[in-house]
Amino acid sequence: MATMTMAQALNTALRDAMTEDPTVLVFGEDVGPLGGVFRITDGLTRDFGEERCFDTPLAEAGIVGTAVGMAMYGYKPVVEMQFDAFAYPAFEQITSHVAKLHNRTRGALSLPMVIRVPYGGGIGGVEHHCDSSEAYYAHTPGLRVVTPGTPEDGYRMLRDAIADPDPVVFLEPKRRYWSKGEVDTAAPGPALDSAVVRRQGSSATLIAYGPMVALAMEAAAAAEDEGWDLEVIDLRSLAPFDEQTVADSVRKTGRAVVVHEASTFGGYGAEVVARITEQCFHHLEAPVLRVGGLDIPYPPPKLEEHHLPSVDRILDAVDRLQWEATSG
Amino acid sequence: MATMTMAQALNTALRDAMTEDPTVLVFGEDVGPLGGVFRITDGLTRDFGEERCFDTPLAEAGIVGTAVGMAMYGYKPVVEMQFDAFAYPAFEQITSHVAKLHNRTRGALSLPMVIRVPYGGGIGGVEHHCDSSEAYYAHTPGLRVVTPGTPEDGYRMLRDAIADPDPVVFLEPKRRYWSKGEVDTAAPGPALDSAVVRRQGSSATLIAYGPMVALAMEAAAAAEDEGWDLEVIDLRSLAPFDEQTVADSVRKTGRAVVVHEASTFGGYGAEVVARITEQCFHHLEAPVLRVGGLDIPYPPPKLEEHHLPSVDRILDAVDRLQWEATSG
Amino acid sequence: MTTRPAPLGLDLLPGDPVQLLSPAGEAVGELPAPEVLLDLHRRLVVGRRFDRQAQALVKQGRLAVYPSSSGQEACQVAPVAALQPTDWVFPTYRESVALVSRGIDPVEVLTLLRGDWHCGYNPREWRTAPQCTPLGTQAPHAVGLAHAARLKGDDVVALCFLGDGSTSEGDVHEALNFAAVYQAPVVFLVQNNGWAISVPLSKQTKAPSIAHKGIGYGVPGVRVDGNDAAAVWSVTQTAIGWARAGNGPTLIEAHTYRMDAHTNADDATRYRTEEELTGWRDKDPVERLERYLRTAGLLTDEISSGVAEEAEALATDLRTRMNEDPKVDPLELFEHVYTRPTASLRAQREALSAELAAHEEDAR
Amino acid sequence: MTTRPAPLGLDLLPGDPVQLLSPAGEAVGELPAPEVLLDLHRRLVVGRRFDRQAQALVKQGRLAVYPSSSGQEACQVAPVAALQPTDWVFPTYRESVALVSRGIDPVEVLTLLRGDWHCGYNPREWRTAPQCTPLGTQAPHAVGLAHAARLKGDDVVALCFLGDGSTSEGDVHEALNFAAVYQAPVVFLVQNNGWAISVPLSKQTKAPSIAHKGIGYGVPGVRVDGNDAAAVWSVTQTAIGWARAGNGPTLIEAHTYRMDAHTNADDATRYRTEEELTGWRDKDPVERLERYLRTAGLLTDEISSGVAEEAEALATDLRTRMNEDPKVDPLELFEHVYTRPTASLRAQREALSAELAAHEEDAR
Numbered sequence A, B: 001m002a003t004m005t006m007a008q009a010l011n012t013a014l015r016d017a018m019t020e021d022p023t024v025l026v027f028g029e030d031v032g033p034l035g036g037v038f039r040i041t042d043g044l045t046r047d048f049g050e051e052r053c054f055d056t057p058l059a060e061a062g063i064v065g066t067a068v069g070m071a072m073y074g075y076k077p078v079v080e081m082q083f084d085a086f087a088y089p090a091f092e093q094i095t096s097h098v099a100k101l102h103n104r105t106r107g108a109l110s111l112p113m114v115i116r117v118p119y120g121g122g123i124g125g126v127e128h129h130c131d132s133s134e135a136y137y138a139h140t141p142g143l144r145v146v147t148p149g150t151p152e153d154g155y156r157m158l159r160d161a162i163a164d165p166d167p168v169v170f171l172e173p174k175r176r177y178w179s180k181g182e183v184d185t186a187a188p189g190p191a192l193d194s195a196v197v198r199r200q201g202s203s204a205t206l207i208a209y210g211p212m213v214a215l216a217m218e219a220a221a222a223a224e225d226e227g228w229d230l231e232v233i234d235l236r237s238l239a240p241f242d243e244q245t246v247a248d249s250v251r252k253t254g255r256a257v258v259v260h261e262a263s264t265f266g267g268y269g270a271e272v273v274a275r276i277t278e279q280c281f282h283h284l285e286a287p288v289l290r291v292g293g294l295d296i297p298y299p300p301p302k303l304e305e306h307h308l309p310s311v312d313r314i315l316d317a318v319d320r321l322q323w324e325a326t327s328g
Numbered sequence C, D: 001m002t003t004r005p006a007p008l009g010l011d012l013l014p015g016d017p018v019q020l021l022s023p024a025g026e027a028v029g030e031l032p033a034p035e036v037l038l039d040l041h042r043r044l045v046v047g048r049r050f051d052r053q054a055q056a057l058v059k060q061g062r063l064a065v066y067p068s069s070s071g072q073e074a075c076q077v078a079p080v081a082a083l084q085p086t087d088w089v090f091p092t093y094r095e096s097v098a099l100v101s102r103g104i105d106p107v108e109v110l111t112l113l114r115g116d117w118h119c120g121y122n123p124r125e126w127r128t129a130p131q132c133t134p135l136g137t138q139a140p141h142a143v144g145l146a147h148a149a150r151l152k153g154d155d156v157v158a159l160c161f162l163g164d165g166s167t168s169e170g171d172v173h174e175a176l177n178f179a180a181v182y183q184a185p186v187v188f189l190v191q192n193n194g195w196a197i198s199v200p201l202s203k204q205t206k207a208p209s210i211a212h213k214g215i216g217y218g219v220p221g222v223r224v225d226g227n228d229a230a231a232v233w234s235v236t237q238t239a240i241g242w243a244r245a246g247n248g249p250t251l252i253e254a255h256t257y258r259m260d261a262h263t264n265a266d267d268a269t270r271y272r273t274e275e276e277l278t279g280w281r282d283k284d285p286v287e288r289l290e291r292y293l294r295t296a297g298l299l300t301d302e303i304s305s306g307v308a309e310e311a312e313a314l315a316t317d318l319r320t321r322m323n324e325d326p327k328v329d330p331l332e333l334f335e336h337v338y339t340r341p342t343a344s345l346r347a348q349r350e351a352l353s354a355e356l357a358a359h360e361e362d363a364r
């Protein structure tokens, strides 16, 4: 058990995976001597050598494409996309190959690779550095898409993603990189596919993931003052989606709010709403609401607070869950 | 008024636009002398010259990227992506530039360009030739995403998209290319952003777009035998979404099913469900259901029937709209 | 500019196309050994017969689509003949003949084109990636695999097939660059057949030649007469050896021509002339080698009829086996999306299974 | 290989870097006219002063981030000086000094880096695209615009700035190829500063030089000493003229060095040595030209102090105006997403407006 930032937890996960399994390789832009622009790969080249952790030319399709080839040959590549929007050049490789190769070969080839993408905002980044791109990946069958919300999950989920025989898009919430938490590297943790209930509650369910988990917890704490006892679910895995855990909670509380940073329109939250509505319709006291980003290109540092979900907006949404209806 | 296939209607729209406006240019792979693999640009090079309709090197990012530059200089480029999955190499250009340039320049530059994408399945195409990629584009603020379901809309909407000052992703349902319909090239038609009610009904609302409009109409006809009087909405514009038309209908019918070819998980239908649920919660007799593709990579010709929505599956979904609940 | 002593024109400044046999079948350079030539001849004849059969099958509706490589057989079979079984091949959609020449069961090779959902053969067993449709995207895969093999210390070369048109795609650029930076043992073989569907090379690039594209990556480029199987074999053999010896990648441009339309769905008369075809008919790769071998007395009637029989047997077998529709199990659609099955796909599988059962019920 | 008679080393086979002034400031080639040199000197001094001021502003928290171009000033100002106002510039994030030299208000140039949401200046007015962050993606824009202007018959050249690292991206490849095929009037200027954040050129490419990358597209390439403003001006001037005359694109590689970290957020000591820096200090572009002009008697004390005053005035003005926080209206967030407003954005605007009003209420 140790206290670590999420950045340290991710770095430790890479180290431990590389130590245990010589087929784990790390590559991408600036991941070598510099240790990545967020220092997630700090010291790996020094400690494991240039053959295990190396810088590539600046070409994201090339990075993902060569990773496919390396995975075909039995390696487990963990590649870093420097920022969310800079993974888009690799979109064809990800959708047309990474997601499909196992299927196209009737299972003869698997791709045990991880694509790490620092994503989301909240750090005052300029344009193209703060996209929340999870909906693009989650809608692509064949990809596993996961995102940790705590340092411990950062460690555990990255280890599990690397060990997974399927390709995993591993979305790292930038704004949580420097948040600390207890990490038990020996504990097995919940399955990579599972959501977890981070807070038990009875009034309504907040559903969050990655960067929004901490915010949802904050909102739940603040909601106590208003007399609401909120349950908080951390999805962890966006694809596949842990319908069971979510539906169990909503059937219990009868109300739910989904929170994410991405633009609301066509965002991942829509899927969560659609599934809850289908699974729990007769338990719902109010429509499932979404608190997401505005439907605009990611705004600049000075204005991002107006774009992003906040405790206030979450509480507002909770407030709109038609409380009168049932109290009658 | 003339009878045309959708392919002819689209070709006529390009011709008419090029005739009326000398700044309209058409380019892409094989759109010149060959007239495009679907012949949508047939005869344009012959009739308007190589400067107005030309073949490009095979490079989709280059095609979209040069179109951005041409639009910045005042042209109205209409570019063709040969098939849905072959637009993915242009994903970064589309998301990071096409969608954002107007905003990034505070409106100083607009991009009156159209990206034509033949999409979807149902034509026995092999892998990578049948993707339904609308959810990727519709989730990207700054893009208009539209898709015609009839030859007349093919004509009208393409004209409107070309005339639109904003960039438009114009999704052409391949399987409808050869379907005939009446086209009045002089009629103004509904606004590009508007959904239309294709069939009035009272029992439930079917919501479809592009390739699924005809199928929804078929299902509605078949449903008569079962005693259901279905309303059918053709969304036409996916982004922006015409919430008013949809909500009006669902408030009236109290039940809805969304139909699309794309994989259901994280698909466009989720957004429709989320919005309807939020807007019409107390009018809903049953959860809004989705009939979409399976959550698998697009299957091969021999199996696509099992993947795609069918009249049977639509009727099954309608049947699951909890009819007992209200009759009581 | 770095200069390395490289054999057979593998140089940063590519020269004229290497030719060992003139179109008339006269030796104009140092030929490979007779057994190599006879093997190439056999592969050419079998390959062409296979291609003809596949074209017949598509006409009969037994294939969804078929991109023929007739006219390009030398480029298909010679590089494959130059590889070891432990080497890897990264083919495009046009390489059916190459794959048959590699020894893969023709029915497996045609699986995808037949309308099934997977590539047919086991890529690991045949060290052959699935045929790749998105242009140029297989190029970084080849580089990654070659680099991986090198890291492991394995003696593996990756042969990456490309079309002239595909060299315009960003992925090919990125792959060539990565290959050079990693010194990966990859041979990029571009079949320059002059056309990318309807787009002629002149609208594709203004490069002096496609082989010249290597210069910008520090990758030696070489041009070869792609209708001269002996030359293609020699050049790829050299490049493969060069890569095997740790010298890194090469870029080969083979000048050739597809004698048929892009696929059966294409109408080539819309964009190219009969004259162009006639010119290329005179350069036919099969006849060319055959003429040489006949004149040199290497190809006896006995050998020739043996080869013809082998080709015919393959075609007959293919026709017969393709006559029955492939058995495709709809429920297998869900099996390989992930290695570890997901709850949601299990549910969809059950739903489809119920639907199929209901249909069967109805059908009774 | 096509050979075209091209001036100043614009050739398919690039030679050694063009240098007109030695690092010590001695003329070693045919120099531009004195008024050009004096203009370049003025631009260099003002540019450097601006860069220093911007670096100070970022330290004071007035800018969110600043990618400095100190050391690269010659590459920034000389190409801009060689352009007509009707020509277009396609800058990267590193081109702040170039944009100031183009005449754009420094506060506008820094708008985005200051944390505002748009590029600050009107691209149409300044014929300057927004500074581009996604690597290489501006290159096809430059080609498209140049091709468009040519179609319209307008006399416009597009200058596209690129970094050495960005040449590995697929978009740059596609752009170079399109430019060559269209014969578009584009000048690609690569500032090869040896590093892409922490990635050295040796890990970026094995090309003999970046200028050699032109060969594969049929685009003439030329290398130039990027710390020699006279040489950069002459070479870009030539390339621009070449494009203007309808000869198509060129690829210029300017050898230079960024003396500071990638941005203020970067720690360059993690990947490069003090010695490397020292070597480049001796090649300083500002001092080099200044020495020549002094020795040649062209730069009088009067001119020099005039230039210094201009630079200081710009810095002071910048400091003052950047001292106040920019006024950013949250409600404008919705205004430019589309030209035609959408119902849904109108609704979101109203919601935010209500939220802001409530906050104000609370604050009272």
Ligand SMILES: Cc1ncc(C[n+]2csc(CCOP(=O)(O)OP(=O)(O)O)c2C)c(N)n1
Residues within 6 Å of the ligand: B029, B058, B082, B086, B089, C094, C133, C134, C135, C162, C163, C164, C165, C166, C167, C193, C195, C196, C197, C262
């Ligand atoms: C990324 C991508 N864009 C477009 C296509 C459609 N397409 C299939 S084959 C082809 C022409 C390819 O020409 P070339 O590379 O010369 O190979 P050839 O077909 O001549 O063997 C095109 C444009 C594709 N498969 N992938």
Ligand SMILES: Cc1ncc(C[n+]2csc(CCOP(=O)(O)OP(=O)(O)O)c2C)c(N)n1
Residues within 6 Å of the ligand: A029, A058, A082, A086, A089, D094, D133, D134, D135, D162, D163, D164, D165, D166, D167, D193, D195, D196, D197, D262
């Ligand atoms: C597509 C993309 N990938 C990654 C990045 C992150 N990034 C920003 S600058 C940079 C280095 C660029 O190096 P170079 O092209 O040499 O230009 P320089 O910064 O040296 O001027 C990187 C990797 C980006 N902006 N865009």
Ligand SMILES: [Mg+2]
Residues within 6 Å of the ligand: C163, C164, C165, C191, C192, C193, C194, C195, C196, C197
């Ligand atoms: Mg070709």
Ligand SMILES: [Mg+2]
Residues within 6 Å of the ligand: D163, D164, D165, D191, D192, D193, D194, D195, D196, D197
């Ligand atoms: Mg650089």
